[in-house]
Amino acid sequence: MKDGNLRVRNYIIYVIFVLFSFSIMVLDFFSNQELSSTISKRINFLIPTNVNFPDYLEIFDNELFQTRNNLINENIRLKNEVLELRKLRIENDLLKEELDANKNLIKSVDSTNYVYIKTSAFIKNSENKYLVSGGYDKNFEKNDIVINEEGFVVGFVDKIFQNHSEIVFLDDVDFSMPGLDRFGNEYLIQNNGNEILVYTTSVNELTSNIDFIFTASIFDQPGRFPIVSLSNAEITVDDNKISSNLDIEEISFSFTDIYIVKTNDLP
Amino acid sequence: MIYLRNLFSIITFVFLLFVELLLNTIFNFDYFLIMPFFIGMFIISTLRFSNYYISIFLVAGIYYDTLYSSNILGFSSAKFLITIIFMNFIIANQQNNTYLDLATFTVGIYIYKFTYSWEYLNPEFLYQLLISSLVNYFLFRILNITIGKNVLKQKI
Numbered sequence: 097m098k099d100g101n102l103r104v105r106n107y108i109i110y111v112i113f114v115l116f117s118f119s120i121m122v123l124d125f126f127s128n129q130e131l132s133s134t135i136s137k138r139i140n141f142l143i144p145t146n147v148n149f150p151d152y153l154e155i156f157d158n159e160l161f162q163t164r165n166n167l168i169n170e171n172i173r174l175k176n177e178v179l180e181l182r183k184l185r186i187e188n189d190l191l192k193e194e195l196d197a198n199k200n201l202i203k204s205v206d207s208t209n210y211v212y213i214k215t216s217a218f219i220k221n222s223e224n225k226y227l228v229s230g231g232y233d234k235n236f237e238k239n240d241i242v243i244n245e246e247g248f249v250v251g252f253v254d255k256i257f258q259n260h261s262e263i264v265f266l267d268d269v270d271f272s273m274p275g276l277d278r279f280g281n282e283y284l285i286q287n288n289g290n291e292i293l294v295y296t297t298s299v300n301e302l303t304s305n306i307d308f309i310f311t312a313s314i315f316d317q318p319g320r321f322p323i324v325s326l327s328n329a330e331i332t333v334d335d336n337k338i339s340s341n342l343d344i345e346e347i348s349f350s351f352t353d354i355y356i357v358k359t360n361d362l363p
Numbered sequence: 364m365i366y367l368r369n370l371f372s373i374i375t376f377v378f379l380l381f382v383e384l385l386l387n388t389i390f391n392f393d394y395f396l397i398m399p400f401f402i403g404m405f406i407i408s409t410l411r412f413s414n415y416y417i418s419i420f421l422v423a424g425i426y427y428d429t430l431y432s433s434n435i436l437g438f439s440s441a442k443f444l445i446t447i448i449f450m451n452f453i454i455a456n457q458q459n460n461t462y463l464d465l466a467t468f469t470v471g472i473y474i475y476k477f478t479y480s481w482e483y484l485n486p487e488f489l490y491q492l493l494i495s496s497l498v499n500y501f502l503f504r505i506l507n508i509t510i511g512k513n514v515l516k517q518k519i
Contacts, residue, residue, distance in 0.1 A: 103412075103451075103455060106412065106413060106414055107448060107452070109414050109417065110414075110417060110444055110447065110448045111448070113417050113421060113440075113444055114441050114444045114445055114448075116421075116437075117421065117424065117437040117438075117440040117441035117444065118437065118441055119437075120425075120436050120437030120440070121435045121436065121437040121438055121441065123436075124435045124436040124437065125435050129435065129436070131436055132428060132429060132435070132436040135429045135436070136429055136430070139429060139430065218388075219384055219385060219388045219431075220384065220387060220388040220391070221384060221427075221431040221432050222384070222427070222431075222432065222476065222478075223432060223433075223434075223478050223480070223482070224482065225432070225433075227431065254433055255432075255433035257430060262432070262433050268482075269480065269481055269482040269485065270480055270481070270482070289481070289482065289485050
């Protein structure tokens, strides 16, 4: 009986705190998430965000054991040196790859109008959204586009924190972005969980000869970055509508080599 | 001392939450998720249910909403507390039964992973949660057996 009463009392207190959480939610919702944004802006992330995925797997790096070298002998030193050289070689290869990727990026878009901030995904939250390094500290803004090393749009910035941001990638269920083709037709590109739907919202010229859907300044985006390629896709032209479906599994990109595009404000 | 203990518990659970996110990012299993934070929550709600843990889950929820997600502030806190109340209510009012434990664990996971987006209704995601509940319940049982064994009390 005593236990029963205690449990009921516990439930009541729990429910009071659930209601308290709901009241915080209502406050945050009606302040247009001003409350959570204020906290996000002021609190730094608790881990360094400039970490790449593969770094996690290198926990047992040989550097951990170097402090043990009180019994230093020539063989161990040489071994460490060889390992260091191997590491440098790997780093060199990675830098070469990054250089090539940057060259590709420069070739595909006019780089003078934009600034590209390199970022990489470092953690995935419970809603299956990736968090990338860089946030208010790097002047990111909501709906900034994210491109891969080939210059294709792979997502956009959804929520910004002090030094990291949440990204909606092309393969996320709630991805939705407007685009334009070379004939001036306006499109909406949406992910419905099974496939990527591309359909017109405003038609200028009915044609099936469409290669790419681009970002455009009329949608407040940096212009002419390809979002999807319809070159190999089946395009349906109805009475007053152009549409196409793309398989999600065809879309693959690296989460480590991505760039946030910012307009270059410098003269 | 009480405040220190409370702070230590908050840090532990926040760390567990962070570990959960980190594990699922690194391993990125297609069919299931590893949920140490939820296992901790299940242990609290079934074995150590008390008012002491309210502040811990409230802070853990706010921590998650503030730093990891675009959720409305307080959403995760409410979700965590509701999950704990629900699991405790079911377990406390029934006889000790493994199947009921597992069923409660499964429904608890569905509440715990609730989001206000269409992705929650995606059959693949629901299936992933079902598999996750089996895997994590198995981990919980192993942990429970390990915790339950007091080596010092064992007769030699």
